[in-house]
Amino acid sequence: MTPAAVEAGRVDAFRAEYRRDHVPPHYRAALHLLFTFGVGGAALAICISRLADVQPLEWLTVPLTFLYANLAEYWGHRGPMHHRTRGLGLVYERHTRQHHRFFTHVAMPVDSLRDLRAVLFPPILMVFFLAAFALPVALLLASFTSGNVGWLFAATSLAYFLNYEVLHLVYHLPDRYAVARWPFVGRLRRLHQDHHDPRLMAQFNFNITYPIGDRLFGTRCRGPG
Numbered sequence: 372m373t374p375a376a377v378e379a380g381r382v383d384a385f386r387a388e389y390r391r392d393h394v395p396p397h398y399r400a401a402l403h404l405l406f407t408f409g410v411g412g413a414a415l416a417i418c419i420s421r422l423a424d425v426q427p428l429e430w431l432t433v434p435l436t437f438l439y440a441n442l443a444e445y446w447g448h449r450g451p452m453h454h455r456t457r458g459l460g461l462v463y464e465r466h467t468r469q470h471h472r473f474f475t476h477v478a479m480p481v482d483s484l485r486d487l488r489a490v491l492f493p494p495i496l497m498v499f500f501l502a503a504f505a506l507p508v509a510l511l512l513a514s515f516t517s518g519n520v521g522w523l524f525a526a527t528s529l530a531y532f533l534n535y536e537v538l539h540l541v542y543h544l545p546d547r548y549a550v551a552r553w554p555f556v557g558r559l560r561r562l563h564q565d566h567h568d569p570r571l572m573a574q575f576n577f578n579i580t581y582p583i584g585d586r587l588f589g590t591r592c593r594g595p596g
């Protein structure tokens with residue numbers, strides 16, 4: 372048997388175990404998608420609706436927040452998502468112990484909608500991350516600079532998170548979906564596929580969206596395959 376076939380067999384066995392132990396019968400992928408993009412989209416719309424007479428300097432919040440979010444994604448993924456960290460054990464468990472065993476470089480696509488359980492952030496983690504990391508910064512910025520800066524920070528953070536979820540979802544869709552073959556998306560998808568190689572996952576391609584952090588810290592890599 373080739374190493375790829377052995378790896379595919381390991382993934383198949385883990386998928387069966389995960390579906391049995393972690394996907395309850397009442398799980399509805401459509402509701403999970405609706406929560407992520409419906410609640411996330413509504414919160415984004417509220418943030419944008421609160422902007423008023425934004426000054427040129429205040430718009431700088433958008434690119435700065437984008438960079439902050441990209442580096443948070445990078446260090447969050449390079450750190451607690453791949454190393455067990457006190458207080459963030461659930462993140463490690465879900466990412467390294469589950470997501471990376473459900474999907475490896477030889478088995479990237481989901482088999483059915485129910486497998487989205489292994490791709491999207493669980494609602495509880497989504498609320499936790501936004502409340503723990505985005506909200507306090509938005510409030511601080513609003514009190515030390517202006518309301519517009521606070522709302523722009525919150526809006527850009529939410530948009531970044533939703534973009535992350537869309538891209539990560541596309542990386543794990545079967546090739547028959549046209550969006551998965553768009554050239555720009557295809558390049559990002561290939562980087563994530565290389566990250567899913569168990570030999571590379573703890574060292575390379577920690578950005579799931581755009582590889583800015585990976586370029587800055589020298590961890591961008593095309594896999595051997």
Ligand SMILES: [Zn+2]
Pocket residue numbers: 470474539542543563567
């Ligand atoms: Zn993935």
Ligand SMILES: [Zn+2]
Pocket residue numbers: 448452453466471566572
């Ligand atoms: Zn990872």
